Amino acid sequence: MLGNTSSINGMVYIRGQREDYDHLGELGNTGWSYEDVLPYFKRSEHKAEGANDYHGYGGPLWVEDVADEQKLDLADIYIQAAIQSELPYNPDFNGATQEGVGYYQTNIRRASARAQHARS
Numbered sequence: 001m002l003g004n005t006s007s008i009n010g011m012v013y014i015r016g017q018r019e020d021y022d023h024l025g026e027l028g029n030t031g032w033s034y035e036d037v038l039p040y041f042k043r044s045e046h047k048a049e050g051a052n053d054y055h056g057y058g059g060p061l062w063v064e065d066v067a068d069e070q071k072l073d074l075a076d077i078y079i080q081a082a083i084q085s086e087l088p089y090n091p092d093f094n095g096a097t098q099e100g101v102g103y104y105q106t107n108i109r110r111a112s113a114r115a116q117h118a119r120s
């Protein structure tokens, strides 16, 4: 097949850290601070659950949250354990902060419908 890791990856969608983009900007790279790149992330994105301050709707890159029926008991237990250890719950690693524990978003279109179909 064409492509190497692009052909086998898990399709997890997590952007770079705000701090890293801001550092690029501080080094003199005009247009690379987080506030500069965020509009491009939003423009590129089709967030299945809708747009907000950090997400776009109508772009070419499909992004969706993990649906409840896809969540695994073991993953829920892990997240609860992390919260009990005083890590904050984070419902959106591409939102206001990347700190915390939670489910990531994916570039898999209608993953929940596919999972239901595979089970039926």
Ligand SMILES: Cc1cc2nc3c(=O)[nH]c(=O)nc-3n(C[C@H](O)[C@H](O)[C@H](O)COP(=O)(O)OP(=O)(O)OC[C@H]3O[C@@H](n4cnc5c(N)ncnc54)[C@H](O)[C@@H]3O)c2cc1C
Pocket (backbone or CB within 6 Å): 002, 003, 004, 005, 006, 007, 008, 009, 010, 011, 012, 013, 014
């Ligand atoms: C198991 C796994 C899971 C991953 N999961 C995720 C994920 O969920 N989300 C995410 O964002 N990222 C993930 N990644 C990382 C992501 O897949 C890669 O960072 C990304 O695909 C790299 O793209 P690329 O175009 O730079 O390289 P590649 O897709 O690897 O393409 C490089 C191409 O160059 C070719 N090539 C290499 N050397 C030569 C040469 N000398 N001459 C000619 N051609 C050459 C290779 O054959 C290949 O086709 C994952 C990676 C792995 C391995």
